[in-house]
Amino acid sequence: MSSPPxxxxxxxxxxxxLPLLSMLCGYCRAESATTGEGRFRVNANGKLLDVWLLVRCVSCDRTSKLTVHERASVRSFDPAELHGYHVNDPDLVAARLLDPLLARRNHFTLNWTGAWRLDTPSAWPDEAWPVRVEVVFEDPVPVRPERLIAHGLGLSRNEALRRIKCDVPLRRPRSAGFTFTVLAEG
Structure with missing residues (x-):
């Protein structure tokens, strides 16, 4: 027996x-910072380089530094990467900020509230059920699948849980693609 189309x-x-950073400010003790436009500071000491990502406290507007590279040999850098640090390349800022090793080393987490959107097709099929949906993440935005599905379908979370079948746990945050099937009402 075949499955229905x-x-x-x-x-x-x-x-x-870019998401906000959840980290303790050393000056005002607030717990939120931003990268603003995203700027690096590169400091040379002989043939060794230090590279920092500058962040600004949302409350007191003071600047702090996140260590990206510490006492690294100039020869260990890719020339394009080093140029990106000097010109404050926005893609390099995003790549470094989203790097979990940088977050662990500098003791911060990312606050994705209001920093992402879900793009869905405007037309929803009226007659063909079930409908299979493939969710793709362009960036590692951690979101609980149940909330994402409820938001995308315009349903309550309970109604969404009742009407879908999913191949991943729904109550754990995910930042990688997954698929689910929406069943007809009733």
Whole structure:
């Protein structure tokens, strides 16, 4: 027996801005910082380089540094990467900020609230059920699948849980793609 035909719809989770950093400010003790436009500071000491990502406290507006590279040999850098540090390349800022090793080394977490959006097709099929949806993440935005699905379908979380079948745990944050099937009402 074959499964009924279904339509596959793509959903894409996109970053709208860089996330805020949850870290303790050394001056005012607030717990939120931003990278602003994203700037690096590169300091040379002989043939060794230090590279920092500058962050600004949201409360007191003071600047702090996150260590990206410490006492690294100039020869160990890719020339394009080193140039990116000097010109404050936005893609390099995003790549470094989203690097979990940098977060662990500098004791911060990312606050993605308001920093992402879900792009869904405007037309939803009226007759073809079930509908299979493929969710793709352009950036590693951690979001709970149940909340993402409820938001995308415009349903309550309980209604969404009742009407879907998913191949991943729904109550754990994910930042990688997954698929789910939406069943007809009733």
């Amino acid at each position: 279904h339509i596959v719809l793509p959903w894409v989770v996109r970053r709208t801005r």
